Amino acid sequence: MENGYYLLAAFTAVWAGVFAYLLFLSGRQVRLHQKINAIKQVLKEKESK
Amino acid sequence: MKRNALLMLSFILMVAALYLIFIYVPTESKMGVVQRIFYLMVPMGWIAMLAFIVTATGSILYLTKKSDKWDALALSSCEVGVVFTTLALVTGSIWAKPVWGVWWDWGTPRLTSTLILWFIYLAYFLARNLATEEYRGATFAAVAAIIGLADIPIIILATTLWQGLHPPPLIFQEGGLDPKMRFTVLMSVIAFTVLYIVLLRFRISLRQSEAELGTLKELDE
Numbered sequence: 663m664e665n666g667y668y669l670l671a672a673f674t675a676v677w678a679g680v681f682a683y684l685l686f687l688s689g690r691q692v693r694l695h696q697k698i699n700a701i702k703q704v705l706k707e708k709e710s711k
Numbered sequence: 712m713k714r715n716a717l718l719m720l721s722f723i724l725m726v727a728a729l730y731l732i733f734i735y736v737p738t739e740s741k742m743g744v745v746q747r748i749f750y751l752m753v754p755m756g757w758i759a760m761l762a763f764i765v766t767a768t769g770s771i772l773y774l775t776k777k778s779d780k781w782d783a784l785a786l787s788s789c790e791v792g793v794v795f796t797t798l799a800l801v802t803g804s805i806w807a808k809p810v811w812g813v814w815w816d817w818g819t820p821r822l823t824s825t826l827i828l829w830f831i832y833l834a835y836f837l838a839r840n841l842a843t844e845e846y847r848g849a850t851f852a853a854v855a856a857i858i859g860l861a862d863i864p865i866i867i868l869a870t871t872l873w874q875g876l877h878p879p880p881l882i883f884q885e886g887g888l889d890p891k892m893r894f895t896v897l898m899s900v901i902a903f904t905v906l907y908i909v910l911l912r913f914r915i916s917l918r919q920s921e922a923e924l925g926t927l928k929e930l931d932e
Contacts, residue, residue, distance in 0.1 A: 663925065665742075665743055665744060665745035665809045666725050666745075668745050668748065668805050668806070668809050669745055669747055671805050672748040672752075672801075672802045672805045672806065673800045675798065676751050676755070676798050676801075677801060679797065679798045683791075683794045683910070687913055687914060687917060690917055691867070691913075691916075691917055694917065694920045694921060695920065698923060698924050698927060701924070701928065701931050702929075703714060704931060705930060
Protein backbone atom coordinates (compact mmCIF):
# COMPACT_ATOMS: atom_id res chain seq x y z
CA MET A 663 0.00 0.00 0.00
CA GLU A 664 3.01 2.36 -0.20
CA ASN A 665 1.51 4.02 -3.29
CA GLY A 666 -1.92 4.27 -1.70
CA TYR A 667 -1.46 8.01 -1.22
CA TYR A 668 -1.32 8.51 -4.98
CA LEU A 669 -4.54 6.54 -5.41
CA LEU A 670 -6.20 8.60 -2.67
CA ALA A 671 -4.91 11.82 -4.25
CA ALA A 672 -6.28 10.88 -7.69
CA PHE A 673 -9.76 9.97 -6.40
CA THR A 674 -9.88 13.06 -4.16
CA ALA A 675 -8.88 15.31 -7.08
CA VAL A 676 -11.58 13.89 -9.37
CA TRP A 677 -14.40 14.01 -6.84
CA ALA A 678 -13.38 17.40 -5.46
CA GLY A 679 -13.25 18.72 -9.04
CA VAL A 680 -16.67 17.34 -9.98
CA PHE A 681 -18.32 18.55 -6.75
CA ALA A 682 -16.69 21.99 -7.00
CA TYR A 683 -18.04 22.35 -10.55
CA LEU A 684 -21.50 21.17 -9.45
CA LEU A 685 -21.50 23.72 -6.60
CA PHE A 686 -20.38 26.42 -9.04
CA LEU A 687 -23.25 25.55 -11.43
CA SER A 688 -25.81 25.37 -8.61
CA GLY A 689 -24.72 28.76 -7.25
CA ARG A 690 -24.99 30.28 -10.71
CA GLN A 691 -28.45 28.77 -11.17
CA VAL A 692 -29.69 30.21 -7.85
CA ARG A 693 -28.32 33.70 -8.67
CA LEU A 694 -29.81 33.62 -12.18
CA HIS A 695 -33.25 32.57 -10.91
CA GLN A 696 -33.15 35.33 -8.27
CA LYS A 697 -32.36 37.91 -10.96
CA ILE A 698 -35.06 36.54 -13.31
CA ASN A 699 -37.69 36.61 -10.54
CA ALA A 700 -36.68 40.14 -9.50
CA ILE A 701 -37.03 41.47 -13.07
CA LYS A 702 -40.34 39.61 -13.54
CA GLN A 703 -41.61 41.28 -10.36
CA VAL A 704 -40.54 44.73 -11.59
CA LEU A 705 -42.22 44.10 -14.96
CA LYS A 706 -45.40 42.95 -13.22
CA GLU A 707 -45.45 46.10 -11.10
CA LYS A 708 -44.92 48.25 -14.20
CA GLU A 709 -47.79 46.48 -15.94
CA SER A 710 -50.20 46.97 -13.03
CA LYS A 711 -49.51 50.73 -12.86
CA MET B 712 -35.24 11.17 -20.33
CA LYS B 713 -36.10 13.42 -17.39
CA ARG B 714 -33.23 15.07 -15.55
CA ASN B 715 -33.91 13.26 -12.27
CA ALA B 716 -33.95 9.84 -13.96
CA LEU B 717 -30.62 10.60 -15.64
CA LEU B 718 -29.19 11.83 -12.34
CA MET B 719 -30.31 8.62 -10.63
CA LEU B 720 -28.83 6.51 -13.44
CA SER B 721 -25.56 8.42 -13.11
CA PHE B 722 -25.49 7.81 -9.35
CA ILE B 723 -26.20 4.06 -9.73
CA LEU B 724 -23.56 3.66 -12.44
CA MET B 725 -21.00 5.59 -10.38
CA VAL B 726 -21.61 3.42 -7.29
CA ALA B 727 -21.29 0.30 -9.50
CA ALA B 728 -18.05 1.63 -11.02
CA LEU B 729 -16.60 2.34 -7.56
CA TYR B 730 -17.54 -1.18 -6.44
CA LEU B 731 -15.77 -2.63 -9.49
CA ILE B 732 -12.68 -0.43 -9.01
CA PHE B 733 -12.18 -1.09 -5.30
CA ILE B 734 -13.63 -4.58 -4.74
CA TYR B 735 -14.20 -6.54 -7.95
CA VAL B 736 -11.08 -5.92 -10.02
CA PRO B 737 -7.83 -7.68 -8.99
CA THR B 738 -4.79 -5.65 -7.95
CA GLU B 739 -2.24 -5.43 -10.76
CA SER B 740 0.88 -7.44 -9.86
CA LYS B 741 3.62 -4.99 -10.91
CA MET B 742 2.17 -1.57 -10.09
CA GLY B 743 0.01 -2.53 -7.11
CA VAL B 744 -2.92 -0.41 -5.93
CA VAL B 745 -1.79 2.68 -7.80
CA GLN B 746 -2.83 0.97 -11.05
CA ARG B 747 -6.45 1.62 -10.00
CA ILE B 748 -5.92 5.28 -11.01
CA PHE B 749 -6.14 3.88 -14.56
CA TYR B 750 -9.93 3.42 -14.07
CA LEU B 751 -10.26 7.19 -13.49
CA MET B 752 -7.62 8.42 -15.91
CA VAL B 753 -9.09 6.63 -18.96
CA PRO B 754 -12.66 8.03 -18.50
CA MET B 755 -11.25 11.53 -17.88
CA GLY B 756 -9.22 11.36 -21.09
CA TRP B 757 -12.19 9.95 -23.04
CA ILE B 758 -14.54 12.72 -21.87
CA ALA B 759 -11.90 15.38 -22.58
CA MET B 760 -12.02 14.26 -26.23
CA LEU B 761 -15.78 13.55 -26.39
CA ALA B 762 -16.61 16.99 -24.96
CA PHE B 763 -14.41 18.66 -27.53
CA ILE B 764 -15.95 16.66 -30.40
CA VAL B 765 -19.40 17.80 -29.14
CA THR B 766 -18.09 21.39 -28.91
CA ALA B 767 -16.79 21.28 -32.48
CA THR B 768 -20.01 19.64 -33.77
CA GLY B 769 -22.11 22.30 -32.01
CA SER B 770 -19.82 24.96 -33.50
CA ILE B 771 -20.18 23.62 -37.06
CA LEU B 772 -23.97 23.51 -36.68
CA TYR B 773 -23.99 27.02 -35.19
CA LEU B 774 -22.00 28.40 -38.13
CA THR B 775 -24.19 26.66 -40.71
CA LYS B 776 -27.64 27.04 -39.10
CA LYS B 777 -27.04 30.22 -37.03
CA SER B 778 -29.23 28.87 -34.23
CA ASP B 779 -28.39 29.80 -30.63
CA LYS B 780 -29.23 26.30 -29.39
CA TRP B 781 -26.10 24.95 -31.15
CA ASP B 782 -23.97 27.69 -29.65
CA ALA B 783 -25.39 26.79 -26.22
CA LEU B 784 -24.42 23.14 -26.82
CA ALA B 785 -20.89 24.08 -27.92
CA LEU B 786 -20.31 26.50 -25.04
CA SER B 787 -21.74 24.11 -22.43
CA SER B 788 -19.75 21.13 -23.68
CA CYS B 789 -16.61 23.26 -23.75
CA GLU B 790 -17.07 24.31 -20.13
CA VAL B 791 -17.71 20.74 -18.92
CA GLY B 792 -14.85 19.55 -21.14
CA VAL B 793 -12.33 21.93 -19.61
CA VAL B 794 -13.17 20.49 -16.17
CA PHE B 795 -12.62 16.90 -17.34
CA THR B 796 -9.47 17.78 -19.33
CA THR B 797 -8.01 19.41 -16.21
CA LEU B 798 -8.87 16.26 -14.23
CA ALA B 799 -7.33 14.07 -16.98
CA LEU B 800 -4.07 16.03 -16.72
CA VAL B 801 -4.11 15.93 -12.91
CA THR B 802 -4.85 12.18 -12.64
CA GLY B 803 -2.34 11.45 -15.43
CA SER B 804 0.32 13.32 -13.53
CA ILE B 805 -0.53 11.56 -10.24
CA TRP B 806 -0.28 8.23 -12.09
CA ALA B 807 3.02 9.16 -13.77
CA LYS B 808 4.94 9.88 -10.56
CA PRO B 809 4.85 6.41 -8.94
CA VAL B 810 4.79 4.49 -12.26
CA TRP B 811 7.32 6.45 -14.40
CA GLY B 812 9.15 8.29 -11.61
CA VAL B 813 8.24 11.76 -12.99
CA TRP B 814 5.20 14.02 -12.67
CA TRP B 815 5.35 14.99 -16.34
CA ASP B 816 7.28 13.95 -19.47
CA TRP B 817 7.41 16.34 -22.44
CA GLY B 818 8.68 13.49 -24.63
CA THR B 819 5.36 11.61 -24.33
CA PRO B 820 3.06 12.93 -27.09
CA ARG B 821 -0.16 11.67 -25.41
CA LEU B 822 0.50 14.02 -22.48
CA THR B 823 1.63 16.96 -24.58
CA SER B 824 -1.27 16.69 -27.05
CA THR B 825 -3.75 16.51 -24.13
CA LEU B 826 -2.17 19.66 -22.66
CA ILE B 827 -2.55 21.32 -26.09
CA LEU B 828 -6.24 20.33 -26.03
CA TRP B 829 -6.54 22.09 -22.67
CA PHE B 830 -5.07 25.27 -24.20
CA ILE B 831 -7.46 24.96 -27.17
CA TYR B 832 -10.37 24.83 -24.69
CA LEU B 833 -9.03 28.02 -23.12
CA ALA B 834 -8.66 29.61 -26.57
CA TYR B 835 -12.38 28.97 -27.11
CA PHE B 836 -13.28 30.97 -24.00
CA LEU B 837 -10.76 33.70 -24.82
CA ALA B 838 -12.24 34.06 -28.31
CA ARG B 839 -15.71 34.42 -26.78
CA ASN B 840 -14.75 36.87 -24.06
CA LEU B 841 -12.43 39.15 -26.03
CA ALA B 842 -14.97 39.93 -28.75
CA THR B 843 -16.92 43.16 -28.37
CA GLU B 844 -20.26 41.66 -29.46
CA GLU B 845 -21.66 38.34 -28.31
CA TYR B 846 -22.44 36.90 -31.74
CA ARG B 847 -18.92 37.77 -32.95
CA GLY B 848 -17.42 36.01 -29.93
CA ALA B 849 -19.57 32.95 -30.59
CA THR B 850 -18.43 32.92 -34.24
CA PHE B 851 -14.71 33.32 -33.40
CA ALA B 852 -15.00 30.61 -30.73
CA ALA B 853 -16.75 28.26 -33.17
CA VAL B 854 -13.92 28.72 -35.68
CA ALA B 855 -11.34 28.06 -32.91
CA ALA B 856 -13.19 24.85 -31.94
CA ILE B 857 -13.25 23.59 -35.54
CA ILE B 858 -9.51 24.27 -35.97
CA GLY B 859 -8.82 22.71 -32.58
CA LEU B 860 -10.55 19.51 -33.64
CA ALA B 861 -7.31 18.60 -35.47
CA ASP B 862 -5.78 17.80 -32.06
CA ILE B 863 -8.19 14.90 -31.41
CA PRO B 864 -6.72 12.41 -33.98
CA ILE B 865 -3.24 13.38 -32.72
CA ILE B 866 -4.24 12.43 -29.15
CA ILE B 867 -5.80 9.16 -30.33
CA LEU B 868 -2.83 8.16 -32.51
CA ALA B 869 -0.15 9.46 -30.13
CA THR B 870 0.31 6.16 -28.29
CA THR B 871 0.53 4.18 -31.54
CA LEU B 872 2.81 6.49 -33.53
CA TRP B 873 5.09 8.09 -30.93
CA GLN B 874 4.70 6.12 -27.74
CA GLY B 875 7.15 7.85 -25.33
CA LEU B 876 6.67 6.67 -21.72
CA HIS B 877 2.95 6.01 -22.32
CA PRO B 878 2.07 2.32 -22.92
CA PRO B 879 0.52 1.35 -26.30
CA PRO B 880 -3.29 1.00 -26.49
CA LEU B 881 -4.24 -2.12 -24.49
CA ILE B 882 -7.95 -1.96 -23.77
CA PHE B 883 -9.29 -3.61 -26.93
CA GLN B 884 -6.18 -5.62 -27.78
CA GLU B 885 -6.37 -9.42 -27.65
CA GLY B 886 -4.57 -10.50 -24.47
CA GLY B 887 -3.78 -6.85 -23.65
CA LEU B 888 -5.87 -6.46 -20.52
CA ASP B 889 -7.33 -8.88 -17.98
CA PRO B 890 -11.09 -9.32 -18.81
CA LYS B 891 -12.06 -8.08 -15.31
CA MET B 892 -9.92 -4.98 -15.80
CA ARG B 893 -11.40 -4.39 -19.27
CA PHE B 894 -14.95 -4.69 -17.89
CA THR B 895 -14.13 -2.31 -15.03
CA VAL B 896 -12.59 0.34 -17.24
CA LEU B 897 -15.52 0.16 -19.68
CA MET B 898 -18.05 0.48 -16.84
CA SER B 899 -16.12 3.44 -15.49
CA VAL B 900 -16.12 5.06 -18.94
CA ILE B 901 -19.91 4.55 -19.20
CA ALA B 902 -20.50 5.94 -15.67
CA PHE B 903 -18.46 9.09 -16.32
CA THR B 904 -20.04 9.54 -19.78
CA VAL B 905 -23.49 9.61 -18.15
CA LEU B 906 -22.13 12.11 -15.59
CA TYR B 907 -20.86 14.24 -18.49
CA ILE B 908 -24.38 14.19 -20.04
CA VAL B 909 -25.92 15.20 -16.68
CA LEU B 910 -23.50 18.13 -16.31
CA LEU B 911 -23.96 19.11 -19.97
CA ARG B 912 -27.75 19.25 -19.63
CA PHE B 913 -27.43 21.26 -16.41
CA ARG B 914 -25.09 23.75 -18.12
CA ILE B 915 -27.38 24.04 -21.17
CA SER B 916 -30.35 24.82 -18.90
CA LEU B 917 -28.25 27.57 -17.28
CA ARG B 918 -27.48 28.99 -20.71
CA GLN B 919 -31.22 29.07 -21.42
CA SER B 920 -31.80 30.91 -18.15
CA GLU B 921 -29.06 33.40 -19.10
CA ALA B 922 -30.85 33.98 -22.42
CA GLU B 923 -34.18 34.46 -20.60
CA LEU B 924 -32.54 36.98 -18.27
CA GLY B 925 -31.15 38.85 -21.29
CA THR B 926 -34.62 39.06 -22.88
CA LEU B 927 -36.21 40.22 -19.61
CA LYS B 928 -33.54 42.92 -19.18
CA GLU B 929 -34.31 44.22 -22.67
CA LEU B 930 -38.01 44.36 -21.81
CA ASP B 931 -37.23 46.18 -18.58
CA GLU B 932 -35.20 48.92 -20.32
